[in-house]
Amino acid sequence: MASSIRIALQKSGRLSEDSYQLFKACGIRFDYGTGKLKSVSSNFPAEFLFLRDDDIPGYVEDGVADLGIVGENVSVETGRQVTTVHKLGFSKCRLSIAIPRGDVYNGISDLQGKNIATSYPNLLGKYLTGEGVQAHIHEISGSVEIAPSIGLAEAVCDIVSSGSTLMSNGLKEVETIFRSExxxxxHASLSSDKQALLDQLLFRINAVQAAKNNKYIVLNAPNTAIPAIAKLLPGMKAPTVTPLATEGWSSVHSVINENAFWENIEAIRAAGAEGILVVPIEKMIN
Ligand code: ATP
Ligand code: MG
Structure with missing residues (x-):
């Protein structure tokens, strides 16, 4: 029997656009952003459900959805029995404890007996227990950062990315308790046909992620410089070298990790490379 896989995505929020773009880059088409709660892909056996992110781990645990994309922070906080199959590299943030900017802070023991407002009572509770600190955790579902200014709590524990929200609320970050993406x-026990679809999907995601982290590089160099340049291009295999019409010169092609490119570019030029082109790669299959 031909089967299909059900995938839960955040309906509208910080995960939505990147989740959609990931499937798009994997060549999987579906209607998105139309306000509908469900959409069937036109070219992959998948059905997408659009939900609030907090509900996704529960739906995946229950098997209403086979797969889901959520922040690790939400997945761990809910404590649902699901399998994390892949880290996706977007929506990176951290869960941190913050206090009013003017307050003195000498360490985690300063939080003993304090009131801390958070939407993450389980993650915070576990962290404090691990540190041997007893504090009063006030669970609130949103606008956590205003809690100190209205006298609800002396500290907060909330999601931070740049820190600008904390800053504009007069808070400073004092402890990072969890890093998320x-x-x-x-679902913990997928049928074998659904597992096969998940494997196909992960194959595509890996190809997309590898491509994103790598660049195709083309440069010209005198033949005498090529051994030195080749050492600076840790490509998939040895670089491809083809002669140019100009005597004694060649064109060098390779794939290079983007970080390695920035680290080595000065040395590559110093070795004699000219006319360097860096081209994005769409898919990369190893
Ligand atoms: P919903 O209405 O679906 O419940 P929400 O308001 O709970 O949405 P969002 O603010 O859209 O959630 O955040 C979703 C996830 O994105 C968070 O759980 C976290 O993993 C990540 N995230 C939150 N804030 C940031 C940020 N500033 N930068 C990057 N990622 C973030
Ligand atoms: Mg939510």
């Missing part, structure tokens, strides 16, 4: 989660 978007993850793909799966």
């Amino acid at each position: 978007a993850v793909m989660i799966a």
Whole structure:
């Protein structure tokens, strides 16, 4: 029997656009952003459900959805029994404790007996227990950062990325308790045909992620410089070298990790490379 896989995505929020773009880059088409709660892909056996992110781990645990994309922070906080199958590298953030900017802070023991407002009572509770600190955790579902200014709590524990929200609320970050990024989660026991679809999907995601981290580089160099340049291009295999019409010169092609490119570019030029082109790669299959 031909089967299909059900994938839960955040309906509208910080995960939505990147989740959609990931499937798009994987060549999987579906209607998105139309306000509908469900959409069937036109070219992959998948059905997409659009939900609030907090509900996704529960739906995946229950098997209403086979897969889901959520922040690790939400997945761990809910404590649902799901399998994390892949880290996706977007929506990176951290869960941190913050206090009013003017307050003195000498360490975690300063939080003993204090009131801390958060939407993450489980993650915070576990962290404090691990540190041997007893504090009063006030669970609130939103606008956590205003809690100190209205006298609800002496500290907050909330999601931070740049820190500008904390800053504009007169708070300073004092402890990072969890680092998060978007993850793909799966139902704990997928049928073998659904597992096969997940494997196909992960194959595509890996190809997209590898491509994103690498660049195709083309440069010209005198033949005498090529051994030195080749050492600076840790490509998939040895670089491709083809002669140019100009005597004694060649064109060098290779794939290079983007970080390695920035680290080595000065040395590559110093070795004699000219006319360097860096081209994005769409898919990369190893
Ligand atoms: P929903 O209405 O679906 O419940 P929400 O308001 O709970 O949405 P969002 O603010 O859209 O959630 O955040 C979703 C996830 O994105 C968070 O759980 C976290 O993993 C990540 N995230 C939150 N804030 C940031 C940020 N500033 N930068 C990057 N990622 C973030
Ligand atoms: Mg939410």
